[in-house]
Amino acid sequence: ATIRRTEPTAGSGDSARRFGTQRVLVEPDAASGVAVMKFKNPPVNSLSLELLTEFIISLEKLENDKTFRGVILTSDCPRVFSAGLDLTEMCGKNPAHYAEYWKAVQELWLRLYLSNLVLIAAINGACPAGGCLISLTCDYRILADNPKYLIGLNETLLGIVAPFWFKDTLVNTIGHRASEQALQLGLLFLPAEALQVGLVDQVVPEDQVLSTALSVMARWMAIPDHARQLTKNMMRKTTVDRLVKQRDADIQNFVSFISRDSIQKSLQMYLEKLKQKKG
Ligand SMILES: CC/C=C\CC/C=C/CC(=O)SCCNC(=O)CCNC(=O)[C@H](O)C(C)(C)COP(=O)(O)OP(=O)(O)OC[C@H]1O[C@@H](n2cnc3c(N)ncnc32)[C@H](O)[C@@H]1OP(=O)(O)O
Numbered sequence: 001a002t003i004r005r006t007e008p009t010a011g012s013g014d015s016a017r018r019f020g021t022q023r024v025l026v027e028p029d030a031a032s033g034v035a036v037m038k039f040k041n042p043p044v045n046s047l048s049l050e051l052l053t054e055f056i057i058s059l060e061k062l063e064n065d066k067t068f069r070g071v072i073l074t075s076d077c078p079r080v081f082s083a084g085l086d087l088t089e090m091c092g093k094n095p096a097h098y099a100e101y102w103k104a105v106q107e108l109w110l111r112l113y114l115s116n117l118v119l120i121a122a123i124n125g126a127c128p129a130g131g132c133l134i135s136l137t138c139d140y141r142i143l144a145d146n147p148k149y150l151i152g153l154n155e156t157l158l159g160i161v162a163p164f165w166f167k168d169t170l171v172n173t174i175g176h177r178a179s180e181q182a183l184q185l186g187l188l189f190l191p192a193e194a195l196q197v198g199l200v201d202q203v204v205p206e207d208q209v210l211s212t213a214l215s216v217m218a219r220w221m222a223i224p225d226h227a228r229q230l231t232k233n234m235m236r237k238t239t240v241d242r243l244v245k246q247r248d249a250d251i252q253n254f255v256s257f258i259s260r261d262s263i264q265k266s267l268q269m270y271l272e273k274l275k276q277k278k279g
Contacts, residue, residue, distance in 0.1 A: 019061075021054040025076055026062070033069040034217055035062055036122075036210070040076040044083035047130050051086075052104040059111055070118035070221050072213045073138060075125050079148065084129030091267050095255050102254040105130070106247060109165065112137035114240050116229050118220040122213040124206065127151040128188060129158075132199075136169045139220060139232070141199070142213050143191050144206040150188035151199060157186035159266030161257070163250065165243045172239060174198045 020026035025038040037058060039045040062068045075081045089101045112119065112134065121135035123143040132151050135141050143149060153170055155162040162170075162183055171179045178197050181187065191203040204212045220228070243250060257263060 020058050023051045024054045024058045026058050028062075028068065030067050032218075033067060033221065034072065034214070035068050035070075036072045036074060037062075038074055038076040039082060042077050044080045044126075045075055045077050045131070046083045046086035046088075047105070047108075047134075048086040049089055049101055049104055052101075052108050056104070056108055056111060059108075059115070063111075063115065063117060068117065069225060070120070070217045071115075072120045072122050072210070072217065073134065074122040074210065074213070077125065080125040080131075081121075081123045081127040081149075082131030082134060083126070084131045084133075087267055087271050090258050091264060091271065095259060098255045098258050099251050102251050103247075106165075106243065106250065109133065109137060109169075110240060110243065113169065113236055114233065116225070118217060118228070120213045120217055120220070122209045123149065123151065123200065124209050125149055128154050133166055133169060135200075136173050140201050140216055142202045142204060142209055142216065143194060143200040144209045145191050145203045146206055147190055149191060151191075151194050152186070152188040153183055154186040154188050156184060158270045160263060163254070165239070165250075168239045168242065172236070 018025060018027050020037070023039065023041045025040055026035050027038070028035040037055075039051065039055070041048060041051045045051070059071070062071055085105065090098065093101075115137075119138040119140075121138040121141045123135055123141060125144070126149050127135055127143070128150065129152075132153055135151070143151060153162050153166060155166070167179065167183060170182065174182070174197050182189075182197070189197065189199055191200070194200045195203045202212060202216075258267075
């Protein structure tokens with residue numbers, strides 16, 4: 001994928017400089033050590049191969065810059081945090097493309113889930129499937145209080161199955177029983193329900209999502225990095241190792257599953273339904 005970097009905006013200091021790429025805006029504040037990363041892949045921030053690639057590059061840049069200790073993930077698109085994996089990447093393409101795409105999805109998850117940075121999701125819009133997965137890799141989730149902003153792993157509604165590492169990430173967050181129900185039914189939770197089940201940590205008025213994320217970030221950044229990072233690693237490494245050990249097999253499994261005629265038909269029908277919703 002071709003990556004076009006955005007020009008820094010005019011400003012006096014580092015904190016006024018933006019960097020990033022076409023689809024991932026990064027607003028760094030060197031003074032606080034916090035960067036706000038905004039997804040900008042209109043209309044719905046679907047996780048296309050380009051967005052995944054740019055996301056990984058921007059994250060790596062922040063990980064390698066010791067100025068930054070915390071990142072807030074949020075959306076630049078109105079009403080949608082992320083619509084999840086890009087269905088057009090999983091429909092009507094060839095096996096090599098599916099393999100490349102899935103490797104990028106795995107790569108992003110692996111980097112986010114064990115990131116040394118404090119990651120906070122400021123969820124300012126709908127957050128289904130892969131969008132929910134991204135928020136679940138964060139250390140803390142704040143969701144805007146809007147009944148349209150549903151969140152959850154709804155894969156079964158599309159006739160597909162959440163991979164084991166999506167499931168593991170959910171189980172690590174809300175426990176086994178709640179995950180079993182949520183995954184089988186493909187539940188998309190309203191904000192109050194998401195809070196109750198522990199899928200998000202806070203629900204706040206829409207105009208307070210970012211300010212809340214910044215104040216929560218201050219609390220997390222008050223903890224010495226090495227102790228917090230080792231603790232995060234202790235909690236999450238077993239889950240990550242499971243995928244690392246069978247990464248290639250997981251790619252093969254995805255490619256053969258997604259290539260089935262029945263799965264392609266289900267996805268096509270789901271896409272059609274999304275498009276017809278408008279008319
Ligand atoms: C072995 C393992 C096998 C498989 C595992 C695969 C795992 C997959 C995980 C996933 O993430 S699958 C993706 C699941 N995502 C969804 O179900 C969300 C679908 N989208 C929506 O529900 C809605 O679009 C929204 C609530 C996010 C936003 O609603 P609204 O603002 O009303 O926008 P529209 O629905 O009108 O959509 C605008 C435009 O965008 C297209 N689109 C929506 N979602 C996707 C998507 N995920 N991928 C690609 N394109 C998407 C939609 O079709 C519309 O296109 P137009 O051409 O009609 O403008």
